[in-house]
Amino acid sequence: MPMAADSPSIRHTMHHHTITPAGISCLFFVDSERLGRPNAANAALPFFEEDKDRRQLDLCLVNLLRLQYWAMSVSDKLQRNKEDVEKLKSSYLEARLGCKVIVAQTKKIGGGANANVFMLKGLQVKDCLDDLRFYVDRPFKKAITQYSDDLIETLASIVEFDGLETTQDPSPRSELTLKMFTPQKGVYVQRMLAERIVPLTDDIMRLFGPDTKSRTMTVVQEFYPKEVPESVSKKLQQEASGMTPMTTD
Template sequence: MLTGRSKRHVALVVFTIVALFLLQQQHAEGFRIQNNDQKLNRRKFTASLVVIPQLVSVFALDPTNNSQKANALQYFEQDRRQKELCLVNLLRLQYWSNTLSEKLKGSLETIDEERRKSLYLEARLGSKVMVAESKRISGGATINVYMLKGLHIKDCCKDLIFYADKGSKKQMTQYSEDLVDALASIVEFDGLETTQDDSPRSSLTLSMYTSQKAIFVQRMLAERIVPLIDDIIKLFSPDAREQSELFMREYYPSEILIRSTNVFGKSFPVLTAEGNNIEK
């Protein structure tokens, strides 16, 4: 039998145990609530990271335009070459095409087959590096081939499509495609190689050389590429053409194509063998 004093002692112990248990539960509940609050705060923060870019994109759009003409942020705009520089690069390609065509035509009338093969190989490799810049070319490349690769003709054509006015844009697009196709045809016409693969050995290309192949390449250069570049140049303003001409005269005077009627629509002095200036 418990005495009254013992009963009070047991009751105090039980009360103390219950009180401690309740305090522990309250602390644990408070800890869970605090953690939950932190989780909720993290969710809010994450949501704000999603909402902010959406708001920025909304304000970056021009509400007066349709979805196809939506304005992107300026730092996403594509870097483009200067219009006049693109025209200069085309003029350099034109000079190379015309000069190489004349050399090929002249070599076909001689017995120097090695000379013909060398010019023929330059035409093929030069065309390859312009339409397939990332592909490896075989040995035998001349300094002109590396010069042509640095012109970035395909990119220049894309930039000129952008610069062309509304009335000329469709025509510029067609001329650009025709020019690239003409260059690609010099690479692929005989099935020996493609613009999608690296070039075969130059010895293989030369071993399959024929005079008929040289004639095809010569005519493509003279009758397709040269006039196509004339057509492209004429799409742009007289001021742009004049700036390109001045640039050519200052930096590439030896690469100016001399003709009775030049692409810029005006005559210019030419130094004759006797040292006299005549108007061309």
């Protein structure tokens, strides 16, 4: 749904600038299709691709956080629904299809996909990671490359770990995936989401400064409130009320 003409852009929201009509952007509604130009400092360096259009830095960070929030939400559902086989299978299939549309070459969406899977396809995570490598300060380029590679490998492992799917196959085998489901497979996927994808996205965001995640969280909460995991919402409510949030293992 197109945003209203007087809605603030992600960039202005994140940097707390006064909103002006000239500064309004629809970046988060076109899901990375409208790209931003690289900043002047990086564009001046000879080893960068000066002629390549790139997404705005803030958009890439927002998309990365939306991926993290999705991983947290699905992980929570996989833990919460252990006794409900049908709900467990639904979350399990969402995890595998969601990871596939991020890493697969064709990104074809097959049967069983829900709205979250289509959302993930629109984030264009691999392209955002490439743009983040461009924007990060030079001392952190090796680190972001390692974190990005690890993130993509983790996503791919969720697709391929049992041999039923590959990132090269354009047709997700949803029916076979559900037929061969076991609780142990659900545990594996849940742990990969919670223990690999969530920390790796945090590692990447930290490379852009200590306040980056909190600013990005503010944007996602404003423009994509339904994507914020319940655990995050509760923590934010506790902080807003002056309570010390409870820690969880």
